[in-house]
Amino acid sequence: xxxxxxxxxxxxxxxxxxxxxxxxxxxxxxxxxxxxxxxxxxxxxxxxxxxxxxxxxxxxxxxxxxxxxxxxxxxxxxxxxxxxxxxxxxxxxxxxxxxxxxxxxxxxxxxxxxxxxxxxxxxxxxxxxxxxxxxxxxxxxxxxxxxxxxxxxxxxxxxxxxxxxxxxxxxxxxxxxxxxxxxxxxxxxxxxxxxxxxxxxxxxxxxxxxxxxxxxxxxxxxxxxxxxxxxxxxxxxxxxxxxxxxxxxxxxxxxxxxxxxxxxxxxxxxxxxxxxxxxxxxxxxxxxxxxxxxxxxxxxxxxxxxxxxxxxxxxxxxxxxxxxxxxxxxxxxxxxxxxxxxxxxxxxxxxxxxxxxxxxxxxxxxxxxxxxxxxxxxxxxxxxxxxxxxxxxxxxxxxxxxxxxxxxxxxxxxxxxxxxxxxxxxxx
Numbered sequence: 481x482x483x484x485x486x487x488x489x490x491x492x493x494x495x496x497x498x499x500x501x502x503x504x505x506x507x508x509x510x511x512x513x514x515x516x517x518x519x520x521x522x523x524x525x526x527x528x529x530x531x532x533x534x535x536x537x538x539x540x541x542x543x544x545x546x547x548x549x550x551x552x553x554x555x556x557x558x559x560x561x562x563x564x565x566x567x568x569x570x571x572x573x574x575x576x577x578x579x580x581x582x583x584x585x586x587x588x589x590x591x592x593x594x595x596x597x598x599x600x601x602x603x604x605x606x607x608x609x610x611x612x613x614x615x616x617x618x619x620x621x622x623x624x625x626x627x628x629x630x631x632x633x634x635x636x637x638x639x640x641x642x643x644x645x646x647x648x649x650x651x652x653x654x655x656x657x658x659x660x661x662x663x664x665x666x667x668x669x670x671x672x673x674x675x676x677x678x679x680x681x682x683x684x685x686x687x688x689x690x691x692x693x694x695x696x697x698x699x700x701x702x703x704x705x706x707x708x709x710x711x712x713x714x715x716x717x718x719x720x721x722x723x724x725x726x727x728x729x730x731x732x733x734x735x736x737x738x739x740x741x742x743x744x745x746x747x748x749x750x751x752x753x754x755x756x757x758x759x760x761x762x763x764x765x766x767x768x769x770x771x772x773x774x775x776x777x778x779x780x781x782x783x784x785x786x787x788x789x790x791x792x793x794x795x796x797x798x799x800x801x802x803x804x805x806x807x808x809x810x811x812x813x814x815x816x817x818x819x820x821x822x823x824x825x826x827x828x829x830x831x832x833x834x835x836x837x838x839x840x841x842x843x844x845x846x847x848x849x850x851x852x853x854x855x856x857x858x859x860x861x862x863x864x865x866x867x868x869x870x871x872x873x874x875x876x877x878x879x880x881x882x883x884x885x886x887x888x889x890x891x892x893x894x895x896x897x898x899x900x901x902x903x904x905x906x907x908x
Contacts (some may be wrong), residue, residue: 701869729753764768
């Protein structure tokens with residue numbers, strides 16, 4: 481990946497949110513977008529190709545030193561690669577992979593720098609015709625914006641509340657018997673039929689976390705409202721560092737200020753939620769140690785409150801100094817899937833998850849990686865709060881919760897329903 485980079489200012493997009501710009505893309509054009517109103521940077525792919533798995537996986541992690549004139553603003557997103565990895569891509573005990581991992585090479589993009597309120601067109605010089613192309617320049621919006629009436633989408637749960645409560649009760653019994661310490665269980669919802677791009681954009685605009693993604697291709701639709709960074713890889717003092725930000729503990733956001741503050745205080749004081757996060761921090765330390773230099777893993781933050789559009793979470797930070805000459809496949813095999821969406825100990829609990837959920841997870845709880853072609857920096861998310869379309873016949877959505885010995889089944893049910901509000905609740 482050594483493209484020559486061109487960056488041009490696009491002041492006509494400075495005052496527009498990414499959602500306004502995406503709304504201009506023709507319904508039949510491909511869509512590949514990362515970011516949200518909560519993101520420091522957002523990227524819209526304008527020209528991109530499907531890429532071979534090995535081109536991404538068997539390349540070394542390389543943080544490049546480039547001349548400042550090539551990228552004077554030091555944008556962390558320009559052009560590069562995106563990998564959409566399934567939950568079961570690297571671990572055979574997850575069960576049969578129900579979907580293929582996908583890889584894309586972005587040759588031209590529109591990038592928003594939120595802090596400076598500026599937009600940029602980034603492209604590889606003299607790139608050939610690509611497989612996926614967005615009509616450019618984007619058309620102007622209509623003189624009078626189209627006002628779409630509210631439209632509900634009929635999502636049906638694959639489990640009843642009673643079935644979910646029974647699964648939680650069985651998990652609590654396993655924990656008391658010493659089989660594992662924590663398990664993350666998913667509940668799934670399905671919608672049979674088409675969901676318009678405009679509807680999904682409205683949902684994203686209201687609920688998207690900083691690691692949101694929207695992919696709309698003929699054979700794949702994926703909408704992720706994810707607030708959770710998986711890992712980022714960046715240079716510091718001449719070395720490569722990897723940093724994970726696992727999430728645990730959930731409280732809903734309330735429109736009433738006092739109620740909202742009470743919910744935040746409750747989460748910060750919760751011994752159950754702190755213990756749940758501590759287990760995953762310990763698991764992530766162990767995973768990162770496999771690919772880090774001896775003694776190079778440290779906990780930067782054991783858990784701090786962060787608020788997102790519809791929920792409050794506790795977020796930790798764990799950092800490691802990477803071993804040299806690592807390939808991306810080695811990294812992914814060591815840490816995928818993320819500990820926050822499996823449990824502890826990881827291998828045992830993943831075997832239980834497969835049997836208890838009675839299905840493969842596929843893209844749900846998988847990972848989305850972005851690697852910048854200019855700098856080699858890597859950032860990634862866990863595909864939580866995600867809806868997936870693998871055919872024209874319908875969509876699925878999943879939400880989960882972490883279960884420990886201090887869990888109460890009804891409270892876990894309420895947590896899952898809170899996370900499902902993203903698709904179930906009328907946002908207008």
